[in-house]
């Protein structure tokens with residue numbers, strides 16, 4: 001009996017070892033390869049991938065026998081495609097998206113349900129060509145579980161960096177208990193804080209449970225169910241406390257900011273990125289350049305809420321509708337001004353406001369705002385990776401990085417919209433099945449795409 005068990009144990013071990021030793025090789029033939037969005041594209045390139053990693057990029061089309069150890073490599077023919085690094089969205093809320101009864105769902109939906117929804121929305125995002133996302137606010141337990149399950153290959157999805165709960169003052173833009181009776185929504189989430197000590201604690205609490213970065217709301221927001229405007233909410237002192245507490249623990253800080261006064265207070269407090277930035281002016285742009293902070297423009301959020309407010313007058317309550325009509329058009333102007341002044345831009349959508357999977361339309365809106373194609377591609381790869389401290393991992397196609405690779409039929413340097421329909425997506429070495437029908441109710445998806 002003892003012997004048998006021992007033998008079975010030994011067999012199991014040897015099987016496990018041989019399974020691990022079996023490397024998976026893939027070789028992609030790229031007709032046009034934009035390995036680094038800051039550099040020129042090259043034609044007829046081969047990308048050699050071993051398991052999750054890019055091993056090398058070679059001129060010309062190599063065969064499996066040309067690469068040592070890769071005799072069984074899977075050959076992937078993208079010789080008539082434009083190939084580049086997977087896109088990165090630095091502003092998502094992957095656990096949900098706008099629904100007519102969103103308000104009621106805040107007090108009825110479980111963390112477990114949110115996690116499962118995140119799996120589906122994550123896949124829609126991945127199929128849209130976004131192999132990495134930075135989640136900036138959402139149920140703490142749900143998002144950390146989703147991130148970890150993807151990291152451990154339990155479920156497929158985009159690489160996720162997550163903030164946990166967004167941090168907000170009581171009654172502010174991120175206080176999801178706004179307007180509810182206390183017997184319905186008694187306990188605000190762990191990101192709600194007032195005063196310096198509470199603000200530090202709110203940051204440290206997110207980090208304790210697993211936050212990769214911190215997100216706080218420096219100003220009012222469009223979709224909060226209050227008539228508190230879109231300018232500064234946290235005081236200067238509170239913002240400094242938030243940023244200090246995060247930086248002391250090695251976490252970067254993203255600040256939601258629309259109004260100029262609150263936005264500039266956030267920049268002076270030392271945040272690493274400003275989300276939205278709708279009312280920035282020339283002086284604000286100078287402050288961006290001085291501090292080195294990124295702007296994450298989220299034009300599609302502005303586009304979406306403006307479109308809903310116009311087409312469905314009763315979708316939003318009155319103060320939200322008012323804000324939606326005001327802020328939407330401001331955002332494009334803000335991006336143009338910031339780009340012209342040399343502000344660093346990192347691509348981000350606010351997906352969850354727009355439907356997950358429509359992230360690519362942001363590229364088109366940025367282009368319409370006056371940003372050139374190449375700068376947009378840099379913002380969605382190299383810059384986004386830099387903001388997320390992922391430069392060593394993704395953002396370009398080069399040896400040593402993980403194999404996050406997408407392809408499109410057209411050349412996005414000439415027609416950025418071609419990236420709205422990627423023809424090939426690989427995340428961390430795994431090819432994603434794109435042959436899944438797009439949800440019929442996906443909104444907004446403009447005509448012609």
Ligand SMILES: [Zn+2]
Pocket residue numbers: 091092093136350
């Ligand atoms: Zn957001």
